[in-house]
Amino acid sequence: MNAPPDPQAKALAALASAMPEGMLLTADDDLLRFSRDWSGDHYARPLAVARPRSVEEVSALLRHCNAEGIHVVPQGGLTGLVGAAVASFPSGEVVISLERLNKVRSVSAIDFAMVVEAGCILEEAKTRAEAADCILPITFGAQGSCQIGGNVATNAGGFNVLRYGMTRDLVLGLEVVLPDGRVWNGLKTLRKDNRGYDLKQLFIGSEGTLGVITAAALKIFPRPTQIETALVGVESVEKAMELYARARRECSDLLTAFELILRGGIEIAMRSPAAMGDPLSSPYPVYVLIEVSAGGRVDLRALLEGFLGDAGDIVLDGVVASNRAQAARLWMLREMMVEWQGRGGRYLRTDVSVPISSLAAFVSDALAALKASHPDALPVTYGHVGDGNIHLNIVPPEHMGPEEMEALFHATEEVIFDVIDNHGGSISAEHGVGKVKQQAFLDRADPVALELAGRIKDALDPKHIMSEGRILAARNARGHD
Incomplete structure (x- = not known):
């Protein structure tokens, strides 16, 4: 007696016959690299991977999947941390990889806008903007592998939100394929367009739940001719916030980044072989990484040094980078901290925000609550002060078993989220919701x-x-x- 036909196999066969040759991958070896995200915590084998080369192919794919009831999940560079892009629906999903839609369609230094396909790597888009003497200010550690479509779909943040805003603030228009295969062409570079509903806002931050973003029109800005960077030590988060308030007034809109790092993060960064010892003459409880940038005739170095000199009642010690190589080493501390906190294995990542005025109180309350409830866990605290975003991560004690570790992560996350609730904050400032949150x-x-x-x-x-x-x-x- 013959076995009944497998519905999934039948659906995939029909999908493969409806798609152009070479667009659909089904072999296990081919599916492997589309099965796990950057965190390493989320893994699932997709039913198949579609790699369309044009918006028309995305449209045909979704039209067929919608008619046949085949579940799909768009996928960019797999640098997300909340499980949104990994196939995981119980009945199986077809991954739609945007990696072949990777063109920069246009760059205009007069409109200060660029149109970029969803699969374009962020770093490539930034390089193309720089070739036109402009910058695309979305900046974070994963920019060498994340894709523009994913940045838009997750409303990515990063280091420059203080000055330029989240990705949402940089999107002028979108091209989106809807679940039924229709194409919404909202791809425009207008700065002012008040014709009714702003539909693009529905898709920014939607994490692939409402349609497939295939291209975005993005704001770009004149490239700064001067960038100055400093690392300073202060005695507390409260003092860091006092310094931030002064910097916002005295450095004005030239302030690009104001990163908070507690001492534990610096010590983690120094575990890296690339680290060059303690960055300042003595250890300090709290560090602030400051960056200002400008074009034109502003004497930016004098501005930063004058500001820090006048803040001697707050700043205990500091260094102003003498050149771009030294500035890169200061930023490397920030990146090495992120990389090395996970070198011992898994750890809990949180990505929370509070009103800027509550940031110091939140950090104090959260660390006190964690010390009282889980004194053996190591909290690693850093964040983007200018937008109220703190990453308070938990590194478990050594040699902790998997089940015990999961229980620790769940319990400490609840502690952190309870404190967030008390301060009127958000449990997700940048990473999104996905499945994890x-x-x-x-x-x-x-x-x-x-x-x-x-x-x-x-x-x-x-x-x-x-x-x-x-x-x-x-x-x-x-x-x-």
Whole structure:
């Protein structure tokens, strides 16, 4: 007696026959690199991987998947940390990799705008902007592998949010393929357009749940001719915030970055063989990495040195980079800290925000609560002061078993989130919700906001084929038919 046909195999065979040759990957070896994100914590084998080369191919793919009820998940550079882009729906998903849609379509130094396809690597887009004597200011450690579509879909943040805003603030227009295969062409570079609803905002930060972003029109800015960087030591987070308030007034809009690092983070960075010892003459409880940038005739170095000199009542010690190589070494401390905190194995990543005025109190309260509840865990605290975003990560004690570690991560995350709630903050400032933070998000979400979000999802993706179970609960878990 013959076995009944496998519905998934039948659906994939139909999909393969409907797509151009070479677009669909199904072999296990081919699927491997699309199965795990950067964190290493999220792994799942997709049913198949589609690699379209044009918006027309994305449209044809989604039209077929929608008609056949095949679940899909868009995927960029897999640098996310919340499980949003890894195939994980129970009935299986087809990954839509945007890596072949990687062109920079245009760069205009008059419009100060560029149009970039979703699969373009962020660093390549930044290089193309620089060739036009401009900058694309989205900047963070993963820029050598993350893709523009993923940056938009997750509303990426980074080091320069203080001056330039989140990715949302840089998007002028989008090209999006809807779940039914229709193409919404909102790709424009207008700075002012007040014709009704701003539909692009629905897709920015939607984490692939409402459609596939295939291209974005982005703001670019004149490239600074001067950049000055300093690292200073202060006695407390409160003093760092006092310094920040002064910097915002005295350095004005020339202030590009103001990064907070507690001493524990510096010590972790110094574990790297690339580190060159303690960055200042003595250790300090708290460090601030400051960057200012400008063009034109501003004497930027005199501005920064004058500001730091006048802040002698706060700054205990510091160094101003004498050249770009020294500035790069100061920034390397920030990057080495992120890399080396995980060298011993897994650790808990949190990505929270509070009102800037509450940042010092939040750090104090959170560290005190963690010390009281889990004194053996190592908290690593750093963040972007200018936007109230703190990464308070938890490194477990050595030789802790997997189950014990999971229990520790869950418990310490709840401690941190409870403190966030007390300060009116957000459990996700940059990384998004995905699947990892979904329950914590749903537990705290306003019921009206959830209802409205569900209606938007139902309207744009009535068959719920797009990234189902990310951000919002899957439809069957929400009580729908």
